[in-house]
Amino acid sequence: MTNVLESTEFTSVNLANRFVLAPMTRTSAEADGTPTHLMAQQYERYARGGFGLLITEGTYTDNQASQGYANQPGLINFEQANGWRAIVERVHAAGSRIFVQLMHAGAQFQANRFTSQPLAPSAVVPKGAPLGLYGDQKEWLTPKAMTEADIRHAIEGFRQSARLAREAGFDGIELHGANGYLLNQFLSTHFNQRDDQYGGTLANRLRLVEEVVRAVREEVGPDYPVGIRLSQGTVTDPDYQLPEGQAGFEQIVVAVRDAGADFVHTTDAEVNRQALIGGNDSLAQVVQRVPGIGLIVNGGITEQSYQEIANQYQGALLAVGKKALANPDFVQRLKDGKALDELDFAMLQPKATLANEQAWRARNDTTAAV
Template identity: 35%
Template sequence: MKIGEIPVGNRVIMAPSTRLRAEPDGRPGEIVAQYYAQRASMGLIVSEGTFPTEASRGYLGQPGLVDDVHQAAWARVASAVHDSGGKIVVQLMHAGRLTHPGITGGREVQAPSAIAAPGTARTEAGKERFPVPAALTTGAAAGIADQFARAAKRAVAAGLDGVEIHAANGYLLHQFLAPNSNQRTDRYGGSPRNRARLVEEVIDAVGCAIGPGRVGLRISPGHDVQGTLEVDPADVVETYGTLVDHVSRAGLAYLSILHDDPEGRLVQGLRHRFAGPLVLNNGFTSVTTLSDACDMLLFAGADAVAVGRAAIANPDLVERWRYGCKLNVPRPQTFYVGGPEGYVDYPRR
């Protein structure tokens, strides 16, 4: 099948998964290229969340796509995956308030409103509480779209197959969508229409920069995560309905939805509003199984399934599922630590 302009060999997509193995300057090094190349038999790889500007960096060890050095490193990742027969898009992620000056190189933490997220960031100095962020001015908020677009151009220049815009899981774009983290009174806050506006502007800018057929969007409607709360079901339907209508008009390559009830009313309502390729993932509660994946394809209207932990632990997941083989078990204690262990050492069949 094709996902937008990207031909894919099967419907199993590697879900974006932060692994924190990049070099200190944000370059994805050889080990990152090796990791993704090992997983090239997935229909499409979506990379870990990657920062488009230094101020948007959410983690030490996270890769970026800000400058020529990052771009050259991503070009090596793209070649490694392509040489192994795979396709890869980079997930562009602005952390918003979920970071700390000890991670952004001293740059101020930015968010829709000056409301701190609960919890702590892991800085060089150890765990630090998330600070009260600076509320972006209207002009600065309008500039975010261009930041994503510039990183998207670098992605394509590096030979990657496209980008996924990360508007899920409590990071900046989700912070704009959710009423509790967005208490603005300008054109980016208040009504569902206004809260969806920044994501729509990012979609348009990135689509214009590299063509919408190479752009996906990830959302997690109603996912109360990392302090971002969407507790009013009617508001969720209106906010995400408005946004998904825009995705439809923009002709994006795909819409990716993370939700623990893919067959339920919310996801099915959104599915109805979007005729393009839909990627589903049923959330963090349990590791996606082959049976979950089939259910999403057969009963929830998915065209492809995003698979996280099983793909981390099984470089040859597609073959194992195809032939009904036993799977390696993911080791969560190695998810976010540096080095090869739990990264490039999961055995193939």
């Protein structure tokens, strides 16, 4: 039986336990993308609450179309890197580790201070409507299909952000290849209608993901943790499936490993959802079978399910989202045998900002104030 609360080594990083704070966008940076004092307080709170590893919210990577939300943090300049350094230091002082999640919004673009033109694999809008959690935009804009030069610029953005991440003291990098953002869009047959070397077959749709992993690996050197979060579904199309199914997903995992990724972080509605055409496995089971790559699992992990999932995925880390929002001290409460709260979505209304969470906590008189 895996003891989730015992210290462990993951991609050469020592962690106090196997619990990970899942990446969660809170749109609470300054308008210019610089992390704030309130963000530092919030990340420190999760570290004090016992999470062995924190993964930051999706953080944009270039001065073109990567930013997707107003008040999203970035990692493209000295000021932003300095803001993150202060956060990293507080998290380290509280005994946790922290990876930054690097993200390009692609077609899922609601606000951007550099451009009003989203860039994506093709001129295809996402399904459904933009998320009210992050902004007031009612309809998706039509993206411009990326030229080769746009693709090079995006790769260069990830590379430069990776350098700044290392300089800011982050313990590792997670690339956001899930939930319908740019890297995920290139993998998707809905978003990617290209007929060049970046579209068509899965090998072609994988090309950008491989190039980004390779560029980041090259930039940070061989010993620095780099991984990628992967899903099939997107925020507004949670049931999308790769037509290449289980074999295709395995091809993606092998490709990112061979390009230099140390771990894959799978996310789905439930860790064990059987999601793949032509197979019975979950995304996490596919990754588990591929040798030479670490695994973080995510989706619906609770105080009831975590032990079973940990036993099933030996060696994996367990990332917790909504239960962590409701219980920033999730891990400490498990250790103390205390009851855990359910997430009240009113905490994230009308938008998922830290200020709204603070106001909710003041109204509800909870002890875990930001």
